[in-house]
Amino acid sequence: MDLLVQNLISPVVLAFLLGMAARWCKSDLEIPDAIYQGLSIYLLFAIGLKGGVALSQTPMTQLIAPLGVTLALGIITPVSAFYILRSLGKLSKIDAAATAAHYGSVSAVTFLAAIEAAKVANIPTDGFLPALVAVLEVPGIIIGLMFAQQQRAGGLKEALHEVVAGKSIFLLIGGMVIGALCGADKIQAVAPLFIDPFKGVLCLFLLELGMVAARRISDIRSAGWRLVMVGCLLPLVHGLLGTFVGTLAGMTEGGAAVLGAMTGSASYIAAPAAVRIALPKASPGIYLTMALGITFPFNLAIGIPLLLAFAKFCGKFFG
Amino acid sequence: MDLLVQNLISPVVLAFLLGMAARWCKSDLEIPDAIYQGLSIYLLFAIGLKGGVALSQTPMTQLIAPLGVTLALGIITPVSAFYILRSLGKLSKIDAAATAAHYGSVSAVTFLAAIEAAKVANIPTDGFLPALVAVLEVPGIIIGLMFAQQQRAGGLKEALHEVVAGKSIFLLIGGMVIGALCGADKIQAVAPLFIDPFKGVLCLFLLELGMVAARRISDIRSAGWRLVMVGCLLPLVHGLLGTFVGTLAGMTEGGAAVLGAMTGSASYIAAPAAVRIALPKASPGIYLTMALGITFPFNLAIGIPLLLAFAKFCGKFFG
Amino acid sequence: MDLLVQNLISPVVLAFLLGMAARWCKSDLEIPDAIYQGLSIYLLFAIGLKGGVALSQTPMTQLIAPLGVTLALGIITPVSAFYILRSLGKLSKIDAAATAAHYGSVSAVTFLAAIEAAKVANIPTDGFLPALVAVLEVPGIIIGLMFAQQQRAGGLKEALHEVVAGKSIFLLIGGMVIGALCGADKIQAVAPLFIDPFKGVLCLFLLELGMVAARRISDIRSAGWRLVMVGCLLPLVHGLLGTFVGTLAGMTEGGAAVLGAMTGSASYIAAPAAVRIALPKASPGIYLTMALGITFPFNLAIGIPLLLAFAKFCGKFFG
Amino acid sequence: MKVVPLTKITIITENLLRDRIVALIRKHGATGYTATKVEGEGSRGVRASDWEGRNDRIETLVSAEVAEAIIEDLNDNYFEDFAVIAWLSEVNVLRGTKFIS
Amino acid sequence: MKVVPLTKITIITENLLRDRIVALIRKHGATGYTATKVEGEGSRGVRASDWEGRNDRIETLVSAEVAEAIIEDLNDNYFEDFAVIAWLSEVNVLRGTKFIS
């Protein structure tokens, strides 16, 4: 409980709430489109850089297990999401497939918030985590789309290109390659832009995201209690699973919790673009509202602190 | 005199002059709209954060007197401005009311320039000053608008919402709340973005503001010597008053001078938006030119150094 | 060879390659226009500031020789470029003149990359180099345009105004004046924005430039091997010349190499704007492709490391 | 392809009024609108404030009656005091029936 | 000055389809296009993602036959499932012959 409050009272989370408040009191506050895109480019590239440096410092043998379980999670979670959405969520096949693609992938901002929370709580994490984001992002989308193969209008190939060459994966991997090639020493030269002000930029980004989420949250009513419930259940189930297998793979306590948060999160940047192209008949009102309006705030407020506690527990018994 | 020159030769003031020069030699230099708005968002949020941290460190008892006098100034100055503009300025009732709303409110950039100048001159200020900006900004606009109650087209309520939920007040107060809740320790994490580069960002902002002001200054000719005179008189009268009562309220020497500069300044961001809605028949050519073309440069070049000297004097005799 | 690799593996150069890669794999990555312009404004102003501070610390007597040789290079290189483009490049008179204006001027980004490379290789440079950029930028364009005097449509005066009041020169000189007036101490206050994150911003800028260059490189085919050859020859000839006379003028080893890189570079910001106005009938497909598609990458990959080696050689025998 | 002739109203307005004008056209039954950030100069040089950004161009496809109602309302409430101009043009809209509420 | 009467097609599309629609109009013989970033609201509220940015407005000047082909294709492939609208207007183009491929 204390951890929860401690996690919520941080500039990053409060900026998110401020963004929601801006919508609620009808402020004319607006982050210009160009600035928002600039912030996204910065964040993804910076995460990549940091991850790349960490990769260059991690022996390959230490990476194999985490990479393996992450790939497995990327394959399992869209499947479990699909069946839960069909059975409990009562979604049509195509909407379930589209939404499963989102829950199979990963939300970069949830990832960052989890890293943050671990740091605030003084729990050490693994430096190579950004590499896992890249590994986790793609397979879930592919598998999700395959569930709706018959109904697809656009080609699967086209949708895949949308994900892999899409700016978020491109910048993440590009940054990672640069970080790995340059190593810690040379990256030092760009640290005053890409490392030090990172959290501040994240604040501004969450300010905008809060405004977007506030718009989505008002859509929840139309979504119905069923989807709200599933939108809380999925991050829970996937989150606990991710944290558990992360611990088994020998990750640090914080690393396992962050992997759990990633697994539990639903993509709302890469996945929607791919799904829109491949499954134009699926309803964005369902998948976007669930990913951004329900699961994202749930993870910020409840999922992450819970997983941090669960990781401690796992660490004791299986670590 | 030396203080004046010292005050003028700083990156911030020179950037303002460079902006003016850009207009005069017809450079095609242009700060993109989105960047300008991004800078504004940054500055207001950062001022708020800093102020919030300061508030969290100031005992409430120390705040009461400054808050009280600031509120009083917010009520007195639009009244005095209205009568001076009617009598000396020979403005019509509606234009006088519109302009009084500007002089009753506060210019955030003048506030920042005053803080800067105090720092350069090594005069200590009070950390809670940003809170005073928020207190001073609103009442002046309301009272100014009430002077023209009969002529108003849009509702007063609508105009008020424009001010209070307007992005400038919203970000300032939002930042302040976050700063106060997080406290100095947690704000440390975002300092590399919101604290350290602050002055540099202010530079870029003033570059743009210089270009805007240069356009306005060329409108002075059409405004006539009467308005130029009143545009210099008002910041003087209000500035001296503000500094004097600030000293009486027990503020530091620098704090009193900054309060004076705030009181003497005329809003050109929040007030114009409110006035335009509530008093569409008032002439922007008058109130904008006076606020941005006359009073703002006057305060930068003469008002602030003068008030710093006057605050020292007050401090000796009434402090 | 080792120096070459060392020069290429830096965040700045790799960001440029990443930008090219983005085009090649058809990523939808796009730096918003406003951000790109914001980055340019930042970079030019920051170079100016740094140069101005350096100028304020350099005795005038030390400046005369470097300024003199730079002016001489600005006069000689458009002439040599014109004749080489006519004879070897087989360009029409008007295209040769237009292109010569580019090679007579200077590319600010090449300048920055050369400074970077010297720093990475631990070779000291001269602080006043940004002042030389300003001196080198203008004369080349004027002389280039004069070669096509008969064919000119727009006035030479208009084209000159385009260069001198153009944003790049304006910000560079404006920043330099502010830097010189404020001196190192006062500039310290804005260092967290304009000095520390500089290299990081350069990274982002080169990311965009890589995308632009990739588009240009695909135009090379239509340009033909003749122009490719001349586009590599000119930076070589001019670069060696610049480094040589820089050494004679008593500049440091790194300073001479950077002057060489500047001399060898072709402008693709200031010159195109001027040429387009003064010589609308010249083909942008030729001058832009040569400047940005051939000479710029040539300088990054080969020119700069070569000139650093040559400067060491010159330093030994003529320094 | 069947197209439907509709009226397109284009409104150029200072940014301050953007949301109000969108509300106005919606009130009269427009099914949607498209807005663009623009700059401009006209007879009234001055905007509420530069911080407000430039002008906005609002376009809406409507039936002739809705168009009539919108321009009456605009005329009564905004043309006098604000920097607003508007024009009508006849266009042929694909799937046009969806725009007639 | 001689002007040529041509058809102007204006397409408002969610950003996701921008490049596809440009390819589509080029395929049918348009010699060029002009695109603007716009915002808007219509019957379908939702975009692929806010990160994708707002809508795009694509305009192209074409002959009547090319116009016909483009709108058929748009209608068959995009109107059903995506946030796309389009309209045609008659304009007089300077040096208009260069737009007839």
Add this chain to the structure above:
Amino acid sequence: MKVVPLTKITIITENLLRDRIVALIRKHGATGYTATKVEGEGSRGVRASDWEGRNDRIETLVSAEVAEAIIEDLNDNYFEDFAVIAWLSEVNVLRGTKFIS
């Protein structure tokens, strides 16, 4: 509401010429203009420089005579060498008399 039929000239120009073309239309008596940043492709791929930004779209409402004068001037001075296109359309302008200088 009384509307006045006027000519709307739309000019798409590379950014470099923006200020020159605004001056040109003002010279011939246009009372105002509206400008939008746009992107585009046409027969001439290349712009002065990417730093210059994209194209601009300039629109002005004018009387038929002013329109004639503007397009003559454009044709004589810019069409040959620069990336400029223009078209005319007939629109009905509210309070249209203020646009006839």
